[in-house]
Amino acid sequence: MKKTLYVAHFALIAVVFAIIPNAGQPLGVLDGIPIAVKDNFSTAGIETTCASNMLKGYVSPYNATVVQKLLDQGAVLLGKTNLDEFAMGSGSTDGVFGPVRNPWSYSRQYKEKSVPKSHSEDKDANWVITGGSSGGSAAAVSSFTCFAALGSDTGGSTRNPAAHCGVVGLKPTYGLISRHGLIPLVNSMDVPGILTRCVDDAAVVLGSLAGHDPKDSTTIQDNFKPFELPNLTDVSKFSIGIPKEYHAPGLSNEILALWSKAADLFKNAGAKVIEVSLPHTRYSIVCYHVLCTAEVASNMARFDGLEYGHRSDMNKSTESMYAATRREGFNDVVRGRILSGNYFLLKQNYENYFIKAQKVRRLIANDFVKVFRSGVDILLTPTTLNDAVPYMEFIKEDNRTRSTQDDILTQAANMAGLPAINVPTALSERGLPVGLQFIGRSFQEKQLLTVAKWFEKQVKFPMIQLEEVKRHDHGVFQHQKSASFS
Amino acid sequence: LSSPVLQHNFCHYTVDVFTTSFTFFYNYNLIFLRINENIAPWVPVVGLEIHAQISSNSKLFSGSQVQFAAPPNSLVSFFDASLPGTLPVLNRRCVEAAVMTGLALNCSINKKSLFDRKHYFYADLPAGYQITQQRVPIAVNGRLSYSLCIDNKMSQMVTKTVRIKQIQLEQDSGKSLHDDTRSQTLVDLNRAGVGLMEVVMEPDMCCGEEAAAAVRELQLILQTLGSSQAVMAEGQLRVDANVSVHHPGEPYGVRTEVKNINSIRFLAKAVDYEIQRQTEELENGGTILNETRAFDSKLGCTVPMRDKEGKQDYRFMPEPNLPPLILYDAKYLPANTNHQQVVNIDWIHERLPDLPSVKRAKLVEQYGILPEHSFTLLNEDGLTEFFENVVKQTQMKPKKVIGWVLNDLLSYLKQHSLTVKESPVSPFLLADLLNLLEKKEISSTAAKQVLAELWKGEGKTALEIVKEKELELIQDQKELEQICQAVIDGQENEVIMMVLGRNQKVLNKLIGLVQRETQGRSNPVLVKQLLEKKLSE
Incomplete structure (x- = not known):
């Protein structure tokens, strides 16, 4: 066990020692550390499905750069985690393997507070979603299955489930971590995300992953130096921006209150807290819709059933085989995005949609540049509008509506390529996790994580109390039972 | 969801050893024949799109080897097969080859060029799109001078110039082989992802011979630079011709695109055939369709290719995985740069071989x-x-x-x-x-x-x-004199004519006879002297 990795749960230590692959010579800082990887990262010899029929049974012959780096550091890959098909979704409910259940559904905290709807219903019916699309990774970390997990973040897919599952979710700066081997959603926004139980762990994993990759031309050329986070005692030199546009329609009162409480926390600690404006943020979702679907239409073109993946039995002609393969292989969400993306890319629409969306994207990014130039170091925002909703409620609305609502607070950081992190902050009235988001300057991960760590320390987010785990080791949770933030 | 399928160009390359030993003759006959027959002449307009395979060890965006006629699918990287998650990494050598070619063709080199995706579904295009340079290509606005002979006369050469619109870097596709009897298609991805330079020539030419001469000159330039081996028989140089005809002073006519041209000689034939076909079609009151036609080298004519399924929309989009391609010159070379990371236009310019x-x-x-x-x-x-x-x-x-x-x-x-x-x-x-x-x-x-x-x-x-x-010249003067004498003795009539008129023709005949007698072993100058001497005696 390396001392740099902060063990959040002592019970797992024994497990970790038991599976150290090469006792004696540690390979690196992650030696023997169990990790999970979202199933849209290529893993040599292990199925990589993107939770899609299209790639069911597809075994990649190579490791994604981030997977290879984790393995090189001695990490133990416990498994691949579930997601929305091709990471298109915000609930982790739309994958071919079924929805991901939020471990907090089974926590004492939630069970005590959630009111059973009716006695006749299955007592299991109230389970809540993880958020998504990296819901499997968030659940794996949240349920102590592993110490860290890789997610991907295109519009909030790491931060959103991190918020709902009460874990740290870091979306690094675009270009800091290699995307090679990550099956793309939107190449110009995708970033491998890191899910851990605390900010320090996120910094350790980031240190193992970041840096130039010759296989990804969009990674930065400069060397990245892994860092340890200082224990801040004084935040007075920081200027925290509160973007007013993040007071979005649909933001729950509970989260709004938490957000302003967090702002006060900084203010009281001597930090400069100022309201800022990111005026173009409100266009971010519609802009994202155009850019995302266009790239999806393009990226999904390779799934034709010829080289790999699903191939339909339809053999009337090559064209009918393509059509049948893609109809059978993709779900409605993926097909819908391909369709609209192709529409936006048509010659007659390109100027009106794609080019305009690119311009809007630039405006959104410039908003951030201006705010940071004005002296703001870090932005503080909510990560989600609400706490996690029960699955039965979530599926009442379609994926598109859901994604539109759920990405609203996270999406702009992807547009601008900025680093952002969800820090679990408190439990909601229903006993479910709520997180806040910090957005930093490009490639200023150290500053961002340092502030996040300070905040994490102040809020004392409570440990999940899983009934099963509790039965095995009752004592573990006792020391965590301290006053929490909410 | 299925997009319109592109009608592709199947090139079955035949080995044509003598594509290179071909001289170009400006054939005025074909073009001006009609002028005599009709009041309003037709002016043919020919533009060319030329794909030159870059001569490089590895492909444009992957490390797989480039090699002609390797076993099928033996040169295919994960990227070439478009495995999910793979990303393009630009090959520096291909960039340098394009810069060299651009400079040799008097182009301005764009210090910043961009890559785009061009989408269509086809079995030999695994990603469903080709990475090309649609918006900002690496080189633009060049010109190429070429020469050709007028009326088959080697001594009457004219030099012409064709403008080069642009040179763009792009990926080659794989190859499909259709087995109609077993109704299956075999795909070979060895060629998929090989670097191409697409050279677009403006419609400044007006006949097959001009097109052929321009391509031949381009081929020589590419081979001199080493930027492409440019062997047409191996598909390293592929030419599509855009042909139209119109009356002088009127806008250009509807053009057709002629593909499947696999030698320079066939290019001249295909273009001339197409000009003639269009002219006749219009003369007969017909119309020209904007279509793709294939040249049938056996029949020596162009035939329409299977119709595209509706109008093709390539849905161009910027390639998000490649940052803009930035080139430098000596003046703006950033300080302390890693020379492996930059391409210096001036450095390449100074090292261009003689064209x-x-x-x-x-x-x-x-x-x-x-x-x-x-x-x-x-x-x-x-x-x-x-x-x-x-x-x-x-x-x-x-x-x-x-x-x-x-x-x-x-x-x-x-x-x-x-x-x-x-x-x-x-x-x-x-x-x-x-x-x-x-x-x-x-x-x-x-x-x-x-x-x-x-x-x-x-x-x-x-x-x-x-x-x-025994072919050496007879050095013995006596022997030669005897032979001359014998020839003179045998040709009395000629000798008389010779003496009377000093007829040069007759003298030459006599020299020839001596040569024949000696089986070419006599020095004609010496023989001439001897004969003249003997005849004046």
């Missing part, structure tokens, strides 16, 4: 040969080197050597369909032979016989052949 036009001028100047000879020398791969090697090893003047190389040796090569490299007569052997001739040890008639023997490649030297066949 064919310069080489020709130098040959003319250095050896005193005619300009048209310099064209023939360069047109034939290796012939310039052959010629220069002969010159180096002989006392004969280059002006005379050129005749032996271009007339005698080259016609042997053509007769036997051999390349210069395959010639059984090496420069050394030929120089050896020419030295004998120059030293007046044999006559030129005899030299031709020796060359015929040398061609057999039996390992004999010229001197050995001369000895064996």
Whole structure:
């Protein structure tokens, strides 16, 4: 066990020692550390499905750069985690393997507070979603299955489930971590995300992953130096921006209150807290819709059933085989995005949609540049509008509506390529996790994580109390039972 | 969801050894024939899109090897097969080749160029899109000068210029083989992802010969630069021709695109056929469809290709995985840069080899040969080197050597369909032979016989052949005098005419007779002297 990795749960230590692959010579800082990887990262010899029929049974012959780096550091890959098909979704409910259940559904905290709807219903019916699309990774970390997990973040897919599952979710700066081997959603926004139980762990994993990759031309050329986070005692030199546009329609009162409480926390600690404006943020979702679907239409073109993946039995002609393969292989969400993306890319629409969306994207990014130039170091925002909703409620609305609502607070950081992190902050009235988001300057991960760590320390987010785990080791949770933030 | 399927160009490359030994003749007949027949003449307009495969060790965006005729699917990286999660990594060598070519074609090099995706579904395009440079290509606004002969006369060469619109870097596709009997398609991805330079020539040409001459000059330039091997038979140079006809003063006519042209000779034929077809079609009151046609080399005509399924929309989009391609020049080279990371235009410019036009001028100047000879020398791969090697090893003047190389040796090569490299007569052997001739040890008639023997490649030297066949000039003046006398004695009538009129024709005849008598072993100058002396006695 390396001392740099902060063990959040002592019970797992024994497990970790038991599976150290090469006792004696540690390979690196992650030696023997169990990790999970979202199933849209290529893993040599292990199925990589993107939770899609299209790639069911597809075994990649190579490791994604981030997977290879984790393995090189001695990490133990416990498994691949579930997601929305091709990471298109915000609930982790739309994958071919079924929805991901939020471990907090089974926590004492939630069970005590959630009111059973009716006695006749299955007592299991109230389970809540993880958020998504990296819901499997968030659940794996949240349920102590592993110490860290890789997610991907295109519009909030790491931060959103991190918020709902009460874990740290870091979306690094675009270009800091290699995307090679990550099956793309939107190449110009995708970033491998890191899910851990605390900010320090996120910094350790980031240190193992970041840096130039010759296989990804969009990674930065400069060397990245892994860092340890200082224990801040004084935040007075920081200027925290509160973007007013993040007071979005649909933001729950509970989260709004938490957000302003967090702002006060900084203010009281001597930090400069100022309201800022990111005026173009409100266009971010519609802009994202155009850019995302266009790239999806393009990226999904390779799934034709010829080289790999699903191939339909339809053999009337090559064209009918393509059509049948893609109809059978993709779900409605993926097909819908391909369709609209192709529409936006048509010659007659390109100027009106794609080019305009690119311009809007630039405006959104410039908003951030201006705010940071004005002296703001870090932005503080909510990560989600609400706490996690029960699955039965979530599926009442379609994926598109859901994604539109759920990405609203996270999406702009992807547009601008900025680093952002969800820090679990408190439990909601229903006993479910709520997180806040910090957005930093490009490639200023150290500053961002340092502030996040300070905040994490102040809020004392409570440990999940899983009934099963509790039965095995009752004592573990006792020391965590301290006053929490909410 | 299925997108319209592109009608692709199936090139079945046939080996055509003699694509290079082809001279271009400006065929005025075809174009101006109609002018005489009709009041309003038709002006043909020809533009070309040329795909040149970049000569590089590895592909444009992946590390797989580039090699012609390797076992199917043996040169395919994960990226080439479009495995999910793979990303393009630009090959520096391909960028340099495009910059070199751009500079050689007098283009301005864009210091910032961009990559785009061009989408269509096809079995040999695994990603469903081709990475190309649609918006901002690497080189633009160039020009290419080329020369061709007027009316089949080598001595009447004209130089023309075609504007180069742009040069763009892009990926090659794989190859599909359709097995109709078993109704299956076999895909070979060896070629998928190989770097291409697409050279777009403006419609500045007006006949097949011009198009052919322009492509031939481009081919020579590419080969000189080494940026492409540009062998059409191996598909390293692929030409599509855009052809239309219109009346002078009117806008351009509807154009057709002719594909499947796999030799330069066929390019000239295909273009001329298409011009004629369009002219006749319009003359007969028909219309020209904006369509893609294939050249059928067996029938010598163009035929419409299977119709595209509706109008193709390539849905271009910026390639998000490649940052803009930034090139530098010496002036703006950023300080402390890693030279492996930057491409310096000036550095490449300084190292450009002599281009064919310069080489020709130098040959003319250095050896005193005619300009048209310099064209023939360069047109034939290796012939310039052959010629220069002969010159180096002989006392004969280059002006005379050129005749032996271009007339005698080259016609042997053509007769036997051999390349210069395959010639059984090496420069050394030929120089050896020419030295004998120059030293007046044999006559030129005899030299031709020796060359015929040398061609057999039996390992004999010229001197050995001369000895064996007793071809050396008769040095003994007495013997020669006797032969002359015998000829004079046998031709009384001619001798009388000669004496009366000093007829040169008759003298030549007599010289010829002496030559025949001596089987070419007499020095014609000496024979002439002897005959004149004897006749004036």
